[in-house]
């Protein structure tokens with residue numbers, strides 16, 4: 001149980017006298033006894049501090065107005081929406097479902113940005129009727145449909161255009177979104193972005209408030225983000241020259257990385273490095289083109305919530321197979337498909353007792369019927385016995401939001417930890433939940 005591993009856990013994490021993990025003032029062993037496993041814990045203090053880190057960085061680095069808009073896709077439920085509403089920050093949603101949860105959690109509609117590359121008419125109407133702050137248009141046909149739907153409601157909807165800035169990023173193929181062949185956004189390269197902006201400026205049902213891009217996720221280098229911002233501002237300058245319009249808002253999306261292992265932590269630049277580089281690029285380019293400073297919008301998902309989350313599993317068995325040994329736990333692919341999807345790496349801590357100094361190399365695997373149902377490959381842990389608890393840090397983003405009912409798994413309970421209080425904010429699914437939609 002090393003200090004480096006503990007550093008990946010929420011700020012409030014510590015080890016008590018019995019060698020067990022404590023988060024948010026709550027013993028993980030007791031919390032797991034109370035709510036069962038697999039269990040997801042969120043530490044309120046770490047969530048708050050992540051927002052403060054962005055606020056401080058923006059106020060130090062960007063001289064204009066700025067907004068943080070949390071990307072709901074990382075983790076959304078009524079409790080996280082309520083937290084967003086209390087923090088007074090914006091929220092980025094990508095579906096009618098996310099919009100409904102956000103509103104249910106009390107996020108004011110005008111703080112919500114509706115993204116997505118294939119919004120249905122029903123979703124556009126839902127967003128218009130709810131009064132969302134911005135709808136982010138992804139393709140020419142969507143602009144036309146949105147304009148008609150807004151006019152039919154006597155509305156003029158504020159929009160951004162999602163621009164594809166044609167920027168390569170050093171991240172997994174599945175999380176690259178700013179290259180020319182990405183399915184997202186209006187191409188800068190072939191002139192579509194400019195043509196759609198000119199079209200939007202002529203329409204009565206929409207008001208072009210800004211430009212947006214999002215080039216990828218788990219980015220550790222701020223340079224491609226700075227280049228993307230510059231390209232958007234070059235487009236803005238061309239539009240200003242042609243029409244006099246200037247963007248009131250510029251969103252460079254999210255994408256900043258978090259460390260999932262101690263090795264990754266060692267060379268991950270802090271959020272301030274990213275915010276400083278993007279801010280500098282925006283300020284310089286605006287000065288060069290004599291554009292007014294837009295409101296800078298950052299849309300962090302992972303880097304706001306990942307480290308606040310801990311997944312807790314119970315070991316069911318330890319089983320040698322060929323030249324490896326498996327530690328089977330009661331969750332896996334169904335609550336966290338990230339290893340299977342992207343080969344994501346994780347670490348884990350024995351959470352219920354002090355482990356022996358001796359170490360055993362294991363693959364931590366789940367109970368699901370896929371060979372790929374492995375959470376962690378080749379990790380050294382103290383010898384485990386059935387009933388032990390394993391805590392996986394940095395589990396707050398893109399796990400529960402990607403969770404499925406594969407093998408009719410019951411999605412885990414979620415507990416919010418703060419000041420020694422453990423509050424169940426989402427109950428574990430039940431067998432009744434699995435049958436609820438079946439009509440015959």
Ligand SMILES: Cc1ncc(COP(=O)(O)O)c(C=O)c1O
Pocket residue numbers: 071073074092115213214216217218253254255256299300301302303
């Ligand atoms: C439009 C948009 N904004 C923000 C994000 C958040 O990215 P991350 O969680 O990497 O910060 C995403 C993620 O896919 C996105 O698509």
